[in-house]
Amino acid sequence: MSFLDASSMTGGYGAADILHDCTLKVEKGQIAVIVGPNGAGKSTAMKAVFGMLRLRAGKVTLDGEDITGLSPQERVRKGMGFVPQVNNVFPTMSVEENLEMGAFIRTDDFRDTMEQVYDLFPILREKRFQNAGELSGGQRQQVAVGRALMTKPKLLMLDEPTAGVSPIVMDELFDRIIEVARTGISILMVEQNARQALEIADMGYVLVQGANRYTDTGAALMADPEVRRTFLGG
């Protein structure tokens, strides 16, 4: 069984379902990327994994444990970290305080984790006393990822981490994400920049209208002429 196994998820916000029998799996220490056209339900699928959406059918297990009935907060305690697409930092709090708030549920000493985050994102160490709201877009995303890492999650979920940042910053963010994965953390990520994301992905999910259309390794999807033509712009 995969480390994260969200299988046959069906559900939506109101009466109409957005997800139809959608399955997402991530192996330990691997990067899985969800891509697809606008309105394909990519973010919704991730929110379903995180418990922000009531499922009518389907099941989510993390490390073999069934977490389908848990709230997002409880899932955080079980080892999930979530970085929302927008409003993902505390703007009038310093970088360090943002990280502290990330570790709010921890009762043990989290200074080591904070050091690890600073090692991963050296710029944050430099700006640790600056308010997160005053940082550049890319730096803010680093704070957001750092905040989520503070609970030492086993699975990190990122909702379009590169939305609105420059290509250079995007490459750097992807590099950091690979580094995070190398420490053994599994990553599930929704991306608009499909081509670049699939390049770093171990596993890729192409969603269309809330259902799995193509599922394969990132390299295989990149090589698939059908996928290239329809979703990667040739």
Added chain:
Amino acid sequence: MSTRQPGAARGGKLRAPLLFAAMAALIAIEAATTGWNGALVIVNMGLISAILALGVNMQWGYAGLFNTGVVGFIALGGLGPVLVSMKPTPGAFSAGGWGILIAFAIALVTIMAAVWLNRHLTRMKGLAILAVLIAGFFLYRAVFDPAVAAIQAINPASAGYLGGLGLPTLLSWPVGALLAAGAAWVVGKTALGLRSDYLAVATLGIGEIIVAVLKNEEWLDRGVLNVTGIPRPWPVPYEVDLQADPGFLERVAAFGLDPVTTSTITVKLLYGALFAAVLLVLIWALQLALNSPWGRMMRAIRDNEVAAEAMGKNVTGRHLQIFILGCAVIGLAGAMMISLDGQMTPSSYNPLRYTFLIWVMVIVGGSGNNWGSVLGGMLIWFVWIKAEVWGPQIMHVVTATLADGPLKQHLVDSAPHMRLVMMGLILLLVLRFSPRGLLPEK
């Protein structure tokens, strides 16, 4: 009665007539127990409250604007009868009237100059504007102060103010509405288009200021010295005149009634008829407006400002329009109230009574529903008046077992304040369990 929303509208078509009938029954019981005179006093003020509630409902119910300065607009409307229907104070205008007008002109020119500088200057803007404002202010005071002193020196015991124009009282009602509308324009222009809370705080401020002006500007309305003897509107006669009128006495005698009681009741009935006529005309106009494309647009804006804005509606402009209209209605009611009382007592304008109580009327009646406002205005006014009596009665029962002493005395003395608690509880209960009020918006 159910507490849930769909249930709150239960009764369908008959709901409104039934509730109004119940209201009429309350008045009839009041009349039967304490006499028609007292009941009519409540009815007349209830009618004015209904018009006040209509004005607030236009702002809140149609547009979602939170006006916390209602007391100020009522007071300003009340200035209408003082300025229009009182006799001019002889010599006051020649003594200081021109001075005051010139002073106002100076103030206007100063503000216009400041605005001009603000638009056209790029360097040293703040300093230049400040200099103009300060110079203008001192010039204004230099002209204004002696003029005021001259007016207030004229027969200070009974006059000491400009007086009015000596025109018919009915004419003063639209003037009161205009005065309130003018103030509303100034506030609305600055505070609308910002967050809803800002309008609430800004109107709270303008309310306090208007009342402060009326309390302190003796040349205008004698301040806390009060203006008394404000003429009644046509066709309301004075009781003493009626009692001296042979025709009236003859008719009263024919019915075997007491001339004194009948004259007071006649006066109150005429007031009531006049107020009811104004109320009905307003309701007719408001219902017409509400069901017109304009009314639909207003509600569309209220329900989704963002969408309305995206559709190219000028949300702030519409808000300003409805805010001014609502304040005009409030001012109209304020003027009517002054001609009912026959006197202007600026120190009586208490925000709890004249702002927040009106809000209770609107919410209880049903925001967005004009008939609801009328019902709420009548009902809450009735409860407010009666609560002053009920409070001590209830407290007497509650403290019956207590030994006589300072505690009992204190509780009995403070019982009239219980009506504030009661109003608060009514507001909270309605907001919680029936937020759309007695007569919900359709």
Added chain:
Amino acid sequence: MDILNALVAILNYVVVPATAYGAQLALGALGVTLIYGILRFSNFAHGDTMAFGTAITILITWALQAAGIGFGPLPTALLALPFGIAATALLVLGTDKIVYSYYRKVRAAPVVLTMVSVGVMFVMNGLTRVLIGVDEIKFADGARFLISAQEFKKATGLAEPLAIRSTQAITVVTAALVVAALFWFLAKTRTGKSMRAFSDNEDLALLSGINPSRVVAMTWIIAAALATIAGTLYGLDKSFKAFNYFQLLLPVFAAAIVGGLGNPLGAIAGGFIIAYSEVAVTYAWKKVAIYLIPGFQSDSLLQLLSTEYKFAVSFTILIIVLLFKPTGLFKGKSV
């Protein structure tokens, strides 16, 4: 020209009273701004919360005085203050449980909550009147002056007196201590930080495992404490009258908005800006002018506005800020 005497006159009639008043407004505005930041509505009941807290404090003060317990040269009311705070905290926590919590659960619009706070205002206003009546009450005891006019004149030989009433000194010292404690709490403690986080980004705070009911309860307790302290200090400095506290709502709100709603530092700055402007505009500057300008003669008192119009000052500053900087001088929330 007599600069020294002019300076003393300004100190005595403007700086000292305005500083005390500013400290009171700042404490009131801090409560408003905290509630706005965390509970996200303008609390119209805050003035009456101040009145209620002060009324309880006065009742306890009387009880203490009757029992012969005093606080030396300090006002007995300071001893009673903790009890007043506790009672007010219980009242607002109860109100939150019975009234406000429902609207949070249904995620009501802020303006609905504001309307609800009007209902609470009525109830609290009535309660306070029932408790203590509507009359003006003076409850300051202990030493009257820190520096009396006589002593100052004797010590300096100046013609102008400088008097600092002990209540003014107590106001400023207490306010400084309270503000320091509050800022320490918000900046350094885990609970304080979680409150700021909640104010900054509610969803993310929930995601981080911050317990919203704890944050809300803490906010009410702090707001009750600030309101009671502000109200008691105001009452000690001037006098207690239920209606005056309702009227404090305007300058308190103006201070919070001028500073930037939701920003604690802004609330303090706003409080002092409003207080200094109010006192300076309503002070008769004639005396100072006489000292500064040799041969100055005028019938005018050189008073810009009579004290009855002090509300106009709060209002004008409010309007100017709204026109030119709607989020306040310090960046507030732009919800």
